[in-house]
Amino acid sequence: MTALPPFQTVLDEHSAAVMGILRGAVGKDGAEDCFQETFLAALRAYPKLSNASNLRGWLLTIAHRKAIDHHRAKGRNPIPMADVPEDAVEDGIAVPDERLWAAVGALPPKQQAAVALRYGSDLPHAEIGAALGCSPEAARRNLHEGLKRLRKELA
């Protein structure tokens, strides 16, 4: 068993990635709340985590669930587009085109997460699979289906 590092280390190393995928999955406004929920849930569960070898995958899985909860709570409404952010880049994270991410937010959960993890967080298929609890092949498929739908949606 790998010893658990101080939670501060987890926060330092992964907060930007978690924020990145959350902005992708729920938009900038929802991301703040989801970020808090994600890290509070992670901190709560942390001492009992049995395997510290893939903390990033673990966090992204939690973030993904929080993003889904967020969409459920909002009744799957697309993200309002009235206040499009003017800043393109903020602390190194590209804020994506709102219309695109609103469409991502309307995808079925697995496809949505695959797209967000791939393009919001630049994860390889194997890590997306790990975060979603499926094989790299299934992750690739979800990504593919998600992208196909997006192209149709945004065409």
Add this chain to the structure above:
Amino acid sequence: MKTAIDNTVDRFKARAAEEGLLDVAYATADSPFGPLLLARTRRGLVRVGLPNQDSEELLTDLADRVSPRMLEAPAELDEVRRELDLYFEGKLDHFDLPLDWRLSGGFRRRVLREINRIPYGQTRSYTEMARKAGNERAVRAAGSACGSNPIPLVVPCHRVLRTGGALGGYGGGLPMKEALLELEGVLDGKPST
């Protein structure tokens, strides 16, 4: 300069503390000897790392022995920092801080509690400490209890000397021990009891 994500992270830390999820808060503090690492639990100050000690290693050890729910949270250590500052300025001769003794057990803890009673500006011998802790012959063990003191400075192991007045040892290095005793007015040049 703070970025947007720093503010988000700060809000998370505040909520973690509010919800009782912060088991160990830590921060660094300046001292005349270099940076100190301070760590506290809900019970009190649990660890002080001296400038020559590896803080990375110390934090890993705390995560392992106390709880990995650890966050850098300077505000939680404001009072400790304030009292230490006054102490280094020679304006404080008694720390009034809750302590968490959990990192020491048995005889070691008894020795450290006795050390904690040595008044400012006075010294004791390792032998006296062993006797007060209940075993006069355990001088070596008393010495190693001093050496293992998780809360140096506040629990003043620098006030324990060899019988006869030789300095003995110090986790922060002998020059630091000497300087602390000078600050407290115990040493004027030559070590003696």
